[in-house]
Amino acid sequence: MQIAAETWADPPLRRRAALEIVERLAMACCREELLSYELEKNHLKLISVDGKMLRFELSAVHSMGRFDLRALPEELGEEPVASFLSLLFPLLNEEKRERLLSELSLSHLNLALSLAALDEHGSGTPGEGTLADWEARVWCGHPLHPGARLRSGLTAEENRRFGPEWMAELQLPLLSVPQESVAQVGRFTERIKELFPSLQSPGDGRVLIPVHPWQKERDLKERFRERFQSGELKFTGQSLPARPTMSFRTVILETEIGEDFHLKLPVAVQTTGATRTVSVASTQNGPLMSGFLKKLVAQPGLLESRLFHHLHLMAEPASFYLGGEDPDRSRFLSAILRFGPEEHRELGKRWLLPVAALLEPRENPLFMRAARYFETHPVTFFTTYSRRLLPPLAYLCGRFGIALEAHPQNMLVDFRGPGPDIHFWYRDLGGIRLHPGRLEQGLKEKGWEDRLEVPRFWPGSATSTDSVRDLSSKFVYSLLQNHLGELIRAISRHGVAEADLWPVVDEILWEHRSLMGEDLEGRVFAEEWDLKAMWTMRVDSRITEYTFRPVQNPLLQFRKTVTV
Structure with a gap:
């Protein structure tokens, strides 16, 4: 597919965007074991199945096999994304190559266009602006997926109109x-x-x-x-x-x-x-x-414990879908109405934003600017943030079998007052996992089985699972690897070591391990975590369910003392 790249963004922006996309591709190839590779302190070598080698210079190496590219290799030429596929995946059939190249090209060009929006509108002033304004300040999209900015079918003009x-x-x-x-x-x-x-x-x-x-x-x-x-x-x-x-x-x-x-x-x-x-x-x-x-969360004892005082739900009270159709067609004419976080207007000065906005821009991430705004050291700020976030989510998953998909897009952070008092809002119940057996057990242990009935979901819903691994993987991947892992990665680029941040998470989780139960505790503190192999599913279309690869657990990697 030919796309007129010049209609999207200028060459310097396209080059910056290409570095972001190729970085995600290179990480996926290593972390998901799609290619042979050699990773050293400042260099990466990727080796194709036919022995071709591509060498990258790295500006940083992070936990869980993540890294930052310093620059694009000269061998990738003027079309780095297409050249990456050609050099390192020579055995892809033409149909699959065209599909992947189309996805990657659109992701690349829309990322370049998004960087143009950053240049035009600026990165915002901490503490000022509406939630809608801060929803606009996520320019690079998913920090790990090569299709980070893919919006298939949209032209550059449509992205400007609707983005x-x-x-x-x-x-x-x-x-x-x-x-x-x-x-x-x-x-x-x-x-x-x-x-x-x-x-x-x-x-x-x-x-x-x-x-x-x-x-x-x-x-x-x-x-x-x-x-x-x-x-x-x-x-x-x-x-x-x-x-x-x-x-x-x-x-x-x-x-x-x-x-x-x-x-x-x-x-x-x-x-x-x-x-x-x-x-x-x-x-x-x-x-x-x-x-x-x-x-x-309103049950006696749980309400008084204030465990959920800093975690709130953007509830979904109403919805519709077009009847008289197969469900696969009705999904194109449907909607879900949600309560917004600003329904509580009596709370005084608040700064609401999606967690994803804290990660950007890479050169001066909002988290670091927010720490300066609140006159707080980044480690202290991160510690307070994590203490508000982790315990209630661990309790829901470990004791009641409810894993919220708490990645940076699904979570809003709500800074209240000058302190600030940090609250979180969870949105999008479509991505959660619920283990009916674990929930039933948890309700019985609390004596609540007569007050609460295990939800009966729409037949065939992915929401319901009988797999404890699926449940714990949702918690570990979306919350620990993606949400906190990418926040730590963003912070560590600016003078704060990962070794000062992961022990904070380790300490909080260990301190609250009684909330998790044995199964979740075992997964959280295992030697390795499950990594969701997102790019593998795009390369191999035969795979219709998430596959996982092991990564070293950074909680253990950076643990400062032996916990007993």
Whole structure:
């Protein structure tokens, strides 16, 4: 596929973006054991199956097989991403090579475009701006996935119109649909009308449902052609104002009554490794799990313990999907409504942002700027941060079999007051894992089995698992490797050693190991952790479930004393 690179960004930005993508590719090849390699202090050699070698200079080597590239090798020439594939993966068949190259090229060019947004809008001032403003300040995307900035199907102009990094302001088109054509949970369409009282009624027996503007322009009319032609589905000319979050498809509604709600919408766009629709299962499971978690943390004893005082849920009270379709088609016309974190407006001065924003930009990450803003040493700041974050998540997973997918995109940090008092908000219940047997056991141990019923999820939902390894891997990978691991990596580039940060995490987890139970404790303190092999799944399309590779556990690698 030929893409006019010059229409996306200038050559210097494309070169900077290529370094980011090639770095992720090189790390994936090493960490997921896709190629033979030799990793030394300042150099990396990657060796293809036919013996070709590519040598990289490194500016830093981090724990868990991660590293920073100093520069692109000259051998990669003017098209570094394409050359990387050609040199190191010569046996890929043409179809797979074209697919991977298309994904990587779009990821590379949109990252370059995103860096142009950074240059144009700046990196922001700590303590100032709205949550929507800080959702826009995540320029490089997933720190480990080569498809970090992939938005398949979007042109450069569409990225500028709809992308959060460009401070986009959206209008969500409203569809008029017969009420009986929509399967709803929690009065979804009535809630939309309550949030926007000025909306005109679509007529008797019909309701209004919002869609993403890109989805209107590029997907829906063709996908549901017959239902549009019959008049069953029709656009009204009305719309809802919103700002995009860093995920692109989830938006912050600018409601007329001042209440804070977010809306998760489907788009027929691939980002990283998946097309970002909203499954029928998630429209049912989200409200169900929201209600359960709200009741769980309100149980006597748990509420008084204040264990969850600093961890909050962006609950999902309502949803819909288009009925009369196979679920695989309904997922393109659906939505989930979420409570926003600013519903509590009486809390005084707050600074809300996605955790992912703390990692960027690499040259001067927001975490370090925030520490200076709060006049706190980075290690002290990190210690307070980790003490607020880890115990409640460990307790949910270890004792109740509920692993939240607490990676940097799914977590908001809420700095309150000058101290600051650090709180967290979890969003997106679609990625959690729940072990019904472990939850049932945990409820019985607390004597709560008569008060709380184990949720019964939509049939076939990935949310439910009977694998303890799957459960603990969700905790270890999303929270420890991705969230804290990438935060530590960002901090360690600026004068604070990993050896001063991982022992903080180790101490907190060890101190709270009674919250975890034996299974999770064993996985957390094992010699090796499971690494999610994300790029392996893109290279080998036969793999339909996550595969894992071992990495050295940094808790043990940097442990300063023998814990007894």
